[in-house]
Amino acid sequence: MEIKGSKTEQNLLKAFAVESQLRNMCEFYKLLAQKEGYDYIGKYLENVINGRKEHAKLWFKWLNEGIEMHTSDALEEIAKGKYSLLGKYYKTCAKQAREEGVEHLADLFEHIAEVEKQYQVMFEKLLASVKDDHVQPDEKGNYRWECSVCGVYFDQKEMPDHCPLCFNEDIFFFKRPFDNIGEK
Numbered sequence: 001m002e003i004k005g006s007k008t009e010q011n012l013l014k015a016f017a018v019e020s021q022l023r024n025m026c027e028f029y030k031l032l033a034q035k036e037g038y039d040y041i042g043k044y045l046e047n048v049i050n051g052r053k054e055h056a057k058l059w060f061k062w063l064n065e066g067i068e069m070h071t072s073d074a075l076e077e078i079a080k081g082k083y084s085l086l087g088k089y090y091k092t093c094a095k096q097a098r099e100e101g102v103e104h105l106a107d108l109f110e111h112i113a114e115v116e117k118q119y120q121v122m123f124e125k126l127l128a129s130v131k132d133d134h135v136q137p138d139e140k141g142n143y144r145w146e147c148s149v150c151g152v153y154f155d156q157k158e159m160p161d162h163c164p165l166c167f168n169e170d171i172f173f174f175k176r177p178f179d180n181i182g183e184k
Contacts, residue, residue, distance in 0.1 A: 009063070016059040023052035075127040079120070087116030122148075129174030138178060145173045 003009045030045035061068070069077075094109035125146070128135075137143050142155040150166040153176060162169040 003062070003065070012059050012063050016056055016063060019052050019056035019059065023049055023056060026052060072127065072130045075123055075130060078123045079127045087113045087120070090116065125174055125176070128176075135175040135177050143175045144178055146176045148172045148174070 003012070026045050026049045030042045030049065033039075033041040033045060090109045090113035094106040094113065097103075097106035097109060135143065137157070138155065141157050143157065144153050144155050145159060146153040147163040147166065147168070149168045149171045150163060152163065152165040154164060159173050163171060163173075
């Protein structure tokens with residue numbers, strides 16, 4: 001049975017949203033409990049958080065017809081802008097909050113809308129890195145690598161294990177095309 005456009009699809013969407021929201025709420029409550037010294041409550045909430053995540057993952061899988069996606073498919077879906085609509089929504093929320101005189105929330109909505117734009121740019125770069133068959137090495141066999149943290153780029157053959165500028169190791173690098181900027 002095809003579920004696209006059905007009430008079952010709407011139920012899956014709602015179940016996914018509710019599980020995701022409850023997971024985040026439990027995460028916040030876990031941090032609160034731990035801050036107040038209730039580690040045993042934090043541990044229990046961690047179990048609930050993991051359960052909520054698995055439930056959300058199940059509903060998400062069936063929203064995608066039970067098919068496991070490839071990373072490039074997932075990034076392409078995000079990069080196409082499906083999720084960037086959130087930035088537009090936040091702009092609308094900011095306008096409404098400002099009209100209602102809630103300036104601090106309007107400012108927050110606007111700030112997060114800008115963050116969403118940056119996420120969109122990064123998702124596009126990540127998609128390009130997965131589909132990097134268009135990125136060719138230079139005449140010496142070097143690729144141009146960009147650090148995901150500080151944005152520095154440099155040329156070498158293999159992906160580095162840390163950034164030579166910010167020395168961060170818990171990051172990723174992606175290949176970018178040579179573009180005359182900083183070229184010798």
